[in-house]
Amino acid sequence: MTSLLVRPNKADAQGKVLEVTPESAGWEHVGFRVHKLAKGQRLEANTEDREHCLVLVSGRATVTCGEHRWEDIGERMDVFEKVAPYSVYLPNGVSYSVEATTELELAVCSAPGFGNHEPRLISPDQVKRSTRGSGTNTRHIQDILPETEPADSLLVVEVFTPPGNWSSYPPHKHDVDDLPNESKLEETYYHRLNPSQGFAFQRVYTDDRSLDESMAVDNGCCVLVPRGYHPAGAPHGYELYYLNVMAGPKRAWKFTNDPDHDWIVKQ
Numbered sequence: 001m002t003s004l005l006v007r008p009n010k011a012d013a014q015g016k017v018l019e020v021t022p023e024s025a026g027w028e029h030v031g032f033r034v035h036k037l038a039k040g041q042r043l044e045a046n047t048e049d050r051e052h053c054l055v056l057v058s059g060r061a062t063v064t065c066g067e068h069r070w071e072d073i074g075e076r077m078d079v080f081e082k083v084a085p086y087s088v089y090l091p092n093g094v095s096y097s098v099e100a101t102t103e104l105e106l107a108v109c110s111a112p113g114f115g116n117h118e119p120r121l122i123s124p125d126q127v128k129r130s131t132r133g134s135g136t137n138t139r140h141i142q143d144i145l146p147e148t149e150p151a152d153s154l155l156v157v158e159v160f161t162p163p164g165n166w167s168s169y170p171p172h173k174h175d176v177d178d179l180p181n182e183s184k185l186e187e188t189y190y191h192r193l194n195p196s197q198g199f200a201f202q203r204v205y206t207d208d209r210s211l212d213e214s215m216a217v218d219n220g221c222c223v224l225v226p227r228g229y230h231p232a233g234a235p236h237g238y239e240l241y242y243l244n245v246m247a248g249p250k251r252a253w254k255f256t257n258d259p260d261h262d263w264i265v266k267q
């Protein structure tokens with residue numbers, strides 16, 4: 001039984017189906033929740049000592065925070081429509097509410113906040129879209145909160161891996177605080193599959209193999225990457241989406257490829 005695979009549960013009163021906290025993951029920075037809300041259902045919460053990025057994975061909602069109110073935002077009704085999502089950045093120490101105006105899948109990404117930024121909407125036109133890799137390593141990236149956009153510690157990105165392809169590949173790691181060469185970042189992978197009965201694979205391993213877990217990942221599962229390389233593969237017939245949340249002592253994404261497989265990008 002792997003300790004890095006977190007499965008979804010039945011929704012609680014606030015629609016929460018999945019939760020990773022620094023305590024549950026045994027690390028220091030990244031927090032992640034998924035709420036599935038019915039139309040009209042409301043989530044009320046406080047960010048406490050953590051900055052948040054609310055990602056509307058699918059569906060629409062009205063989000064309020066103090067004098068800020070974003071009315072009926074959202075456009076992507078199914079994550080696999082592959083348009084960029086609406087998201088909301090919230091600093092630490094604020095109360096907020098999310099009222100679903102349609103059925104809603106909401107990801108609540110969090111990391112330590114230091115009060116340096118105002119609440120703001122991150123609209124689809126602010127999301128940088130790109131394609132990485134070639135052949136069966138091609139995948140499509142949507143940067144929601146990259147290091148070029150303001151935040152205290154959070155990094156948020158989503159990735160679409162076509163059926164039969166690999167992503168986060170060749171395997172890379174970011175577990176040493178050694179800038180400018182590599183940054184130390186914890187990471188969560190929230191996985192969705194299309195069609196939903198599919199499965200994907202993810203391996204998390206270190207050079208010395210003191211950590212080496214290979215997981216069959218079902219739709220709606222979350223994989224924890226405390227350290228090590230973390231490639232993901234989508235079987236033929238099943239498209240893979242994942243939402244990554246990263247944070248660590250410094251807000252930079254600088255990775256090192258596994259030297260055994262680095263030749264793949266060098267050919």
Ligand SMILES: O=C(O)C[C@@H](O)[C@H](O)C(=O)CO
Nearest residue numbers: 132139157159167168169244
């Ligand atoms: O390039 C990819 O396939 C996505 C990864 O970069 C992913 O976002 C990640 O592992 C970040 O560390």
